[in-house]
Amino acid sequence: MKATFLIHCPDQPGIISTVTSFIQQSGGNIVYLDQHVDKQAEVFFMRLEGEFTQFDKAESQIEENFEKEIAVPYAMEWSVHYGNEKPKMALFVSKYNHCLYDLLIRYSSGELSVEIPFIISNHNELQNIAKQFKIPFYHIPVTRDNKSAAEEKQLKLLKEHMVDFIVLARYMQIVTSRLIEEYPNKIINIHHSFLPAFAGAKPYHAAFNRGVKIIGATSHYVTEELDAGPIIEQDTTRVSHVHKVSDFIEKGRDLEKLVLSRAVQLHVNRKTMVYNNKTVIFT
Amino acid sequence: MKATFLIHCPDQPGIISTVTSFIQQSGGNIVYLDQHVDKQAEVFFMRLEGEFTQFDKAESQIEENFEKEIAVPYAMEWSVHYGNEKPKMALFVSKYNHCLYDLLIRYSSGELSVEIPFIISNHNELQNIAKQFKIPFYHIPVTRDNKSAAEEKQLKLLKEHMVDFIVLARYMQIVTSRLIEEYPNKIINIHHSFLPAFAGAKPYHAAFNRGVKIIGATSHYVTEELDAGPIIEQDTTRVSHVHKVSDFIEKGRDLEKLVLSRAVQLHVNRKTMVYNNKTVIFT
Amino acid sequence: MKATFLIHCPDQPGIISTVTSFIQQSGGNIVYLDQHVDKQAEVFFMRLEGEFTQFDKAESQIEENFEKEIAVPYAMEWSVHYGNEKPKMALFVSKYNHCLYDLLIRYSSGELSVEIPFIISNHNELQNIAKQFKIPFYHIPVTRDNKSAAEEKQLKLLKEHMVDFIVLARYMQIVTSRLIEEYPNKIINIHHSFLPAFAGAKPYHAAFNRGVKIIGATSHYVTEELDAGPIIEQDTTRVSHVHKVSDFIEKGRDLEKLVLSRAVQLHVNRKTMVYNNKTVIFT
Amino acid sequence: MKATFLIHCPDQPGIISTVTSFIQQSGGNIVYLDQHVDKQAEVFFMRLEGEFTQFDKAESQIEENFEKEIAVPYAMEWSVHYGNEKPKMALFVSKYNHCLYDLLIRYSSGELSVEIPFIISNHNELQNIAKQFKIPFYHIPVTRDNKSAAEEKQLKLLKEHMVDFIVLARYMQIVTSRLIEEYPNKIINIHHSFLPAFAGAKPYHAAFNRGVKIIGATSHYVTEELDAGPIIEQDTTRVSHVHKVSDFIEKGRDLEKLVLSRAVQLHVNRKTMVYNNKTVIFT
Structure with a gap:
């Protein structure tokens, strides 16, 4: 299952390695990562696609963990989108x-x-x-x-x-x-x-x-x-x-x-x- | 000698054939002609390049004739530019x-x-x-x-x-x-x-x-x-x-x-x- | 009636003024003229749109005259297309x-x-x-x-x-x-x-x-x-x-x-x- | 001091998180990361810019560690370029x-x-x-x-x-x-x-x-x-x-x-x- 994460938060050191380590430890392989820093606004943006082999079972758990371990400490706004969803x-x-x-x-x-x-x-x-x-x-x-x-x-x-x-x-x-x-x-x-x-x-x-x-x-x-x-x-x-x-x-x-x-x-x-x-x- | 004529005037029938006949009869061969009509403003525009073999002697005469025979009757604004001129x-x-x-x-x-x-x-x-x-x-x-x-x-x-x-x-x-x-x-x-x-x-x-x-x-x-x-x-x-x-x-x-x-x-x-x-x- | 002439022939002096005079004398007003000379091949090309007020009656006569008076002497290949035709x-x-x-x-x-x-x-x-x-x-x-x-x-x-x-x-x-x-x-x-x-x-x-x-x-x-x-x-x-x-x-x-x-x-x-x-x- | 890493190696899971963690632990803040996978060739490419506050002293040590801990296990070809270098x-x-x-x-x-x-x-x-x-x-x-x-x-x-x-x-x-x-x-x-x-x-x-x-x-x-x-x-x-x-x-x-x-x-x-x-x- 492919999962696409969209993230933005105040810019600060360590975000990329923290997020990529989390994805890795949650059983995901990162197939795409792009990031941008708006220097004026001091905001960090990231789009990350991960391939998860056993995501279906663990989905809600991963989202919950991401919120707790990453999003809250970094004051992130984020969303995740799954490969099997077709937007209306x-x-x-x-x-x-x-x-x-x-x-x-x-x-x-x-x-x-x-x-x-x-x-x-x-x-x-x-x-x-x-x-x-x-x-x-x-x-x-x-x-x-x-x-x-x-x-x-x-x-x-x-x-x-x-x-x-x-x-x-x-x-x-x-x-x-x-x-x-x-x-x-x-x-x-x-x-x-x-x-x-x-x-x-x-x-x-x-x-x-x-x-x-x-x-x-x-x-x-x-x-x-x-x-x-x-x-x-x-x-x-x-x-x-x-x-x-x-x-x-x-x-x-x-x-x-x-x-x-x-x-x-x-x-x-x-x-x-x-x-x-x-x-x-x-x- | 190459001479480039730039012309604009109120649009009306017959301008192109009148001008091209004049150039022809004055010893010029037309090597380029482009024209445009602004339908809203009812204005005719033309750019014409002629190659004149014996232009040097006749230059002032041709300009004078063009003014009298063509430009005045058609209410044209026009200018002519010669190939040997370099603008400053x-x-x-x-x-x-x-x-x-x-x-x-x-x-x-x-x-x-x-x-x-x-x-x-x-x-x-x-x-x-x-x-x-x-x-x-x-x-x-x-x-x-x-x-x-x-x-x-x-x-x-x-x-x-x-x-x-x-x-x-x-x-x-x-x-x-x-x-x-x-x-x-x-x-x-x-x-x-x-x-x-x-x-x-x-x-x-x-x-x-x-x-x-x-x-x-x-x-x-x-x-x-x-x-x-x-x-x-x-x-x-x-x-x-x-x-x-x-x-x-x-x-x-x-x-x-x-x-x-x-x-x-x-x-x-x-x-x-x-x-x-x-x-x-x-x- | 709009008529579009497409012409090409060996390049030589006087073509434009000859053609435009013909159109004019045949009751046509030239609304568009573009021409090109291929210097290498020494070929002249022209596209001309004329507006004819009474073209319908005279159509075949004009085509005949154009062929005889212009196309033959200048060794032209030409065609004319009328505004009311829709190609198939x-x-x-x-x-x-x-x-x-x-x-x-x-x-x-x-x-x-x-x-x-x-x-x-x-x-x-x-x-x-x-x-x-x-x-x-x-x-x-x-x-x-x-x-x-x-x-x-x-x-x-x-x-x-x-x-x-x-x-x-x-x-x-x-x-x-x-x-x-x-x-x-x-x-x-x-x-x-x-x-x-x-x-x-x-x-x-x-x-x-x-x-x-x-x-x-x-x-x-x-x-x-x-x-x-x-x-x-x-x-x-x-x-x-x-x-x-x-x-x-x-x-x-x-x-x-x-x-x-x-x-x-x-x-x-x-x-x-x-x-x-x-x-x-x-x- | 800015350091730009260019990396390519056989594609495999975990590269991004491994590399970004290394940079982070070596005192670098990642300011830019772009990566690409050539699916046909199964090759992973990455360009990473890190900002190191105390890099000067540690430069050779970091390069040595990177080679040993990351490049060798992942069979990487890599190079690093410093912000104060002007290529000839x-x-x-x-x-x-x-x-x-x-x-x-x-x-x-x-x-x-x-x-x-x-x-x-x-x-x-x-x-x-x-x-x-x-x-x-x-x-x-x-x-x-x-x-x-x-x-x-x-x-x-x-x-x-x-x-x-x-x-x-x-x-x-x-x-x-x-x-x-x-x-x-x-x-x-x-x-x-x-x-x-x-x-x-x-x-x-x-x-x-x-x-x-x-x-x-x-x-x-x-x-x-x-x-x-x-x-x-x-x-x-x-x-x-x-x-x-x-x-x-x-x-x-x-x-x-x-x-x-x-x-x-x-x-x-x-x-x-x-x-x-x-x-x-x-x-």
């Missing part, structure tokens, strides 16, 4: 289909190792795609007046299906504080600009008007402040004076798909950690 | 040497076909590099109190040497309106961010604090508004959580050199046109 | 679905302006995807013994549906001379390496074994020599020692999709010309 | 100055932390640059007849100055087996193509003739087989039909400089390990 991912969409298609194809081919209990949309247009891939589709319209009720429905579905994280695949509504608080650093958005340039609405139009020579896309965890959450992944592509806004949008779609799917993949593989509104992305 | 480029620098070195090496190898009458700096540090490449170096300190007098000295040098355009190779002073008015779309700056993100001071620090995964550099023509002029060239490179601000700066230096030298090369080869605070960059 | 594209696939999905999504969203009369496959696996997008699917198995008969069936379908060009979307069979001769520079392949490196079978394995730090994908027109036809488009992405062959394959899929769809788009928009086993790609 | 880098050049300039500027600005005891060239052209940067320059002509004698002179200089590694900064001679054997994985070359495409002479001409849309540069350790050694770093840039061979060469120069300097920097910072003709590049 909810998809929120509106009318654009490219990111939805991209994620569903990766899901159906097995490249993206998640369960997708349902797709929520404030519009009806993408219902057919959900049907193609046999995913339940819930149409929850959002208007100025029903925003709170709509959110209740969303939360109910998320809870019922024990969703682990949410992907906003070009969902054209601003999600509320309540959802963000329930899923801290667990809502992944794709913004169609090279943030922090062109946050907010109509970034391709803004980029066109500014006359940039490169456009981008940014995937980030959603926080209270719009388009200002911790960046997971970005990418860029060249444009020139020959490209109209519609060309920016077309080229941008390919960027959005790639950047969002990479971010989702990183999250699913437990390769992201968040601290001080920034991410550590393990390789 | 003044360099403004402060303390960073990487962009200065980069341009001087390209100049001395013949890759960059300009004359460099002098280098101006508000500091003394880079005098030795000027000496290595045998370029006159003028140290004109700039303080809050002498700003206007310093500018007078700069302008005097620029005029005396009939400078065609100015390159701010990491010059750490804001140039004044007066200089900008004298050299409209003829002052090239390099800004060490992916504009419009992180305009102003300390962009690498700002990028680091935002936790971006890609940094950039932008070369643009200087206008009144800081870091908001027409963009000539941009490029980007990846960073990650392992990079400190000092790594951003080091990686950024390589970007700045490349982006600035490409922008200068495009300007020197008359491949840039400016309209509505945006550039058309011919290939 | 046949898709050949095997078992990999990523390129097929990518093209079909672009097709169904209208981004890719073609008709797709059918999909041919030597396997059955992708039949369901064809069904999702309501495209006829022909399963034509290919074995060592039936190769010639299979090809007959393919050709028959291609002829019946008056197919304009063929896209091999990870079709895992070598197409025969006969097909290539029927569709010269009209069969587009995607090869999963940065050609000419790693031509032939298993390029990701070869790249892995060589220890490259960058992998690529190449789309090209199919010629007799395997993976040696005129290159339309290439792109690359970084890899490192942490990536296994399976990671190369996964990263490569995203490259393959993008590179193939860009190449197909260029072909559909008549932006490619072929000469001496190389392409001119207009912008 | 010899530069071999011919007539092209761009890579030489690039490395010398990084050296003189302190970005590249090496000593450069001398530059060797088979030509005289770059002597002035050596003088600018105050580096001894040895002109050792190489002809078919004197190749062996020339090599003797080179080796004598290398030995006298206790050179640690050699950089071939566009040195246009094939280095001999004798030199390679003396400096295994310590001679860094820059090849002006995206290897393995276009190995050997005139790669830009070959790339031009093939009609590629992207060109590259590759830095690698020199081995017996020409341009076939372990790749350290590669990069690519776009070209198109408008670029002549001379444009490939000009664009390529910028690639060569960047790729070579990155590779040298990685080597100097002990971030490269070689195994089975491939590199592990730590971040």
Whole structure:
């Protein structure tokens, strides 16, 4: 059984050898270790994959021991994830289909190792795609007046299906504080600009008007402040004076798909950690 | 003799065939033609290179005829540049040497076909590099109190040497309106961010604090508004959580050199046109 | 009506002005012109888009006049394509679905302006995807013994549906001379390496074994020599020692999709010309 | 005092915890650890940086203990490098100055932390640059007849100055087996193509003739087989039909400089390990 440990704590000497010795003595063979120290914040981060031959029986014991012997003395925040778990991912969409298609194809081919209990949309247009891939589709319209009720429905579905994280695949509504608080650093958005340039609405139009020579896309965890959450992944592509806004949008779609799917993949593989509104992305 | 025509005018039918027929009838063979229409602004742009076998005698006549027969009826703004002209480029620098070195090496190898009458700096540090490449170096300190007098000295040098355009190779002073008015779309700056993100001071620090995964550099023509002029060239490179601000700066230096030298090369080869605070960059 | 002219001929003075005058006098307004001279081969290339207000009546007359007045004297090879034509594209696939999905999504969203009369496959696996997008699917198995008969069936379908060009979307069979001769520079392949490196079978394995730090994908027109036809488009992405062959394959899929769809788009928009086993790609 | 350990050995459980415990018990604080397992070859690689407060006294003792307690039982090959050491880098050049300039500027600005005891060239052209940067320059002509004698002179200089590694900064001679054997994985070359495409002479001409849309540069350790050694770093840039061979060469120069300097920097910072003709590049 593979177990992936994610750890962060105040930086201090001896953490690596203490943790690796513990894993070793608990019957685990370390197959991957990556660590990072944020010198400014004086915080230590580690991602460790161990292969445990007889983990099943001892699982709870190891977790208990780790908490007592390591986590408490080092003031760690930590989590452990097992190789046989598939996280449950909810998809929120509106009318654009490219990111939805991209994620569903990766899901159906097995490249993206998640369960997708349902797709929520404030519009009806993408219902057919959900049907193609046999995913339940819930149409929850959002208007100025029903925003709170709509959110209740969303939360109910998320809870019922024990969703682990949410992907906003070009969902054209601003999600509320309540959802963000329930899923801290667990809502992944794709913004169609090279943030922090062109946050907010109509970034391709803004980029066109500014006359940039490169456009981008940014995937980030959603926080209270719009388009200002911790960046997971970005990418860029060249444009020139020959490209109209519609060309920016077309080229941008390919960027959005790639950047969002990479971010989702990183999250699913437990390769992201968040601290001080920034991410550590393990390789 | 090669002659390069740069033209822009209100878009209307027949411009290309009229201009190409004129060139043909004036004894020129068109070896390159690129054109662009800005549909929003309804403006036509053209860059045309003609090879004239007996141009020397007829030069002034052709210019006169072009003005009368073509430019006036089509309400064109136009210029023509001859293959035997080397534009005069003044360099403004402060303390960073990487962009200065980069341009001087390209100049001395013949890759960059300009004359460099002098280098101006508000500091003394880079005098030795000027000496290595045998370029006159003028140290004109700039303080809050002498700003206007310093500018007078700069302008005097620029005029005396009939400078065609100015390159701010990491010059750490804001140039004044007066200089900008004298050299409209003829002052090239390099800004060490992916504009419009992180305009102003300390962009690498700002990028680091935002936790971006890609940094950039932008070369643009200087206008009144800081870091908001027409963009000539941009490029980007990846960073990650392992990079400190000092790594951003080091990686950024390589970007700045490349982006600035490409922008200068495009300007020197008359491949840039400016309209509505945006550039058309011919290939 | 928009008409796009593609022209190549021996380089000589006066071509541009002659052609542009002809278009002008035939009632066309030139909205785009790009030209290239291959100095080595002394060949002139041009792509010209004209907007004709009353073209429908005069179409055949203009073509006839162009042939007589321009093409014959200048020894041109030329073609003209009208804005209301949608080229017919046949898709050949095997078992990999990523390129097929990518093209079909672009097709169904209208981004890719073609008709797709059918999909041919030597396997059955992708039949369901064809069904999702309501495209006829022909399963034509290919074995060592039936190769010639299979090809007959393919050709028959291609002829019946008056197919304009063929896209091999990870079709895992070598197409025969006969097909290539029927569709010269009209069969587009995607090869999963940065050609000419790693031509032939298993390029990701070869790249892995060589220890490259960058992998690529190449789309090209199919010629007799395997993976040696005129290159339309290439792109690359970084890899490192942490990536296994399976990671190369996964990263490569995203490259393959993008590179193939860009190449197909260029072909559909008549932006490619072929000469001496190389392409001119207009912008 | 910072000490960097580079380790490789047959993969087996417990290495990480054993090594980290040793470092910890020897008074070192681990500030960086990266590890990699080559599953095919079943080899474990590790790079570890430790901060030792009282290392100076104990240095030899720690090395001795490490050898005895860790390296021997685990059948390790290992080396340790101290923060106060600057490796001695010899530069071999011919007539092209761009890579030489690039490395010398990084050296003189302190970005590249090496000593450069001398530059060797088979030509005289770059002597002035050596003088600018105050580096001894040895002109050792190489002809078919004197190749062996020339090599003797080179080796004598290398030995006298206790050179640690050699950089071939566009040195246009094939280095001999004798030199390679003396400096295994310590001679860094820059090849002006995206290897393995276009190995050997005139790669830009070959790339031009093939009609590629992207060109590259590759830095690698020199081995017996020409341009076939372990790749350290590669990069690519776009070209198109408008670029002549001379444009490939000009664009390529910028690639060569960047790729070579990155590779040298990685080597100097002990971030490269070689195994089975491939590199592990730590971040």
